[in-house]
Amino acid sequence: MTKQIMxxxxxxxxxxxxxxNDLLIDVIRDKLGLLGTKKGCGSGDCGACTVLVDGKxxxxxxxxxxxxxxxxxxTIEGMGTEKELHPIQQSFxxxxxxxxxxxxxxxxxxxxxxxDKNSHPSENEIREAISGNLCRCTGYVxxxxxxxxxxxxxxxxxx
Amino acid sequence: xxxxxxxxxxxxxxxxxxxxxxxxPDESQIxxxxxxxxxxxxxxxxxxxxxxxxxxxxxxxxxxxxxxKELAIGAGVKLADxxxxxxxxxxxxxxxxGVKEVGSPQIRNLATIGGNLCNGSPAADxxxxxxxxxxxxxxxxxxxxxxxxxxxxxxxxxxTILNRNEILTLVKIPExxxxxxxxxxxxxxxxxxxxxxxxxxxLLIDHRDTIEARIGLGAVSPIPFRSVEAEKYLNNSQxxxxxxxxxxxxxAANSSSPISDxxxxxxxxxxxxxxxxYQSLRKNLxxxxxxxxxx
Numbered sequence: 001m002t003k004q005i006m007x008x009x010x011x012x013x014x015x016x017x018x019x020x021n022d023l024l025i026d027v028i029r030d031k032l033g034l035l036g037t038k039k040g041c042g043s044g045d046c047g048a049c050t051v052l053v054d055g056k057x058x059x060x061x062x063x064x065x066x067x068x069x070x071x072x073x074x075t076i077e078g079m080g081t082e083k084e085l086h087p088i089q090q091s092f093x094x095x096x097x098x099x100x101x102x103x104x105x106x107x108x109x110x111x112x113x114x115x116d117k118n119s120h121p122s123e124n125e126i127r128e129a130i131s132g133n134l135c136r137c138t139g140y141v142x143x144x145x146x147x148x149x150x151x152x153x154x155x156x157x158x159x
Numbered sequence: 160x161x162x163x164x165x166x167x168x169x170x171x172x173x174x175x176x177x178x179x180x181x182x183x184p185d186e187s188q189i190x191x192x193x194x195x196x197x198x199x200x201x202x203x204x205x206x207x208x209x210x211x212x213x214x215x216x217x218x219x220x221x222x223x224x225x226x227x228k229e230l231a232i233g234a235g236v237k238l239a240d241x242x243x244x245x246x247x248x249x250x251x252x253x254x255x256x257g258v259k260e261v262g263s264p265q266i267r268n269l270a271t272i273g274g275n276l277c278n279g280s281p282a283a284d285x286x287x288x289x290x291x292x293x294x295x296x297x298x299x300x301x302x303x304x305x306x307x308x309x310x311x312x313x314x315x316x317x318x319t320i321l322n323r324n325e326i327l328t329l330v331k332i333p334e335x336x337x338x339x340x341x342x343x344x345x346x347x348x349x350x351x352x353x354x355x356x357x358x359x360x361x362l363l364i365d366h367r368d369t370i371e372a373r374i375g376l377g378a379v380s381p382i383p384f385r386s387v388e389a390e391k392y393l394n395n396s397q398x399x400x401x402x403x404x405x406x407x408x409x410x411a412a413n414s415s416s417p418i419s420d421x422x423x424x425x426x427x428x429x430x431x432x433x434x435x436x437y438q439s440l441r442k443n444l445x446x447x448x449x450x451x452x453x454x
Contacts, residue, residue: 001166020167020211023197043198044266045352056268062194063269066167067213131351132263
């Protein structure tokens, strides 16, 4: 059954026709045209499709679009612009935390959710927070460095 | 291919859920977090299920409370919220250990405690911990409410005692007053997103004159279970010598019925139940005794 629903993505209200079976990832990519969210395994194992729902990272391949009605969805397109990168994005570039880039949107959003509630995470807290995001290129060391460094920049902004 | 449904309903009350089920009892499929149900390879959904009833919008089953000396966790509470709950972290750390072993942070932000129980995986990580905590599940339908010990809830892999018109509403855990020490140990190959090869929950409770041992095992039989024989041996003999702990661990291993699969062999699982049960008994006994000396 198709239904017209409203989704709030990156603070923009989208009216969209969906099938009740549609997954959030497919609606974000195919119907809203926001291609920054990547589809990896399709079974919640890789974290490439991570988006924030009400500020919390979730695998968008394991949530129905229709169940996201009324929730605040944030994708990588909402994080920064090409001209003005989010500090975490800049930190990933500065630390060389990006190689092929496929896991990067998911990792950036996971890192943002972590730093939003804890601006000074320990290395353990970072590794635990990103444990659902697979990266097959970097070995995670530079990703962890980038998140530590972004946290320090964040904390600097506050003072 | 993923199972396709023709309709989706999201009631905001339990009454709404019950009347939706009654309209089409054979076609209704309850969905909570959806992390198991929405998997493309999920073949567990019965034929003829056409309507998804989302219970994620019901406030009554989405909170953690203390009531009549019981911790009551709504079936719709997200695993991540249990992890963060001060009530659970302080008084039931073993449950936090079990919860944190499920999936990944992303999955725990979606998945619910009720879903982890109703999905009926033999390797469900929350179950061994809940078993040793003597958890009781509340089951409700339009006809009323019934309480069932968690030990009687699972019938086999993916099978529970829930009738078609019933849903799981609450997980109740009796408050722990005495000194205790417990832990959930999961044998796995990586830190996140892995299924348990073996899961062992051990809880030791100090009753001053005696010690009560509880042992819950996961992933080594068609359903997670309490190793009653091993518990009886320790609790009746009150012999907590090293030799006796090994003997109890062996009884626990013999009470399991593991299978061989792509991840490891039945023999390995059997051996690891013994080793992990011994290790957990040893560790918690030392912790309990250490705490007594500190007193």
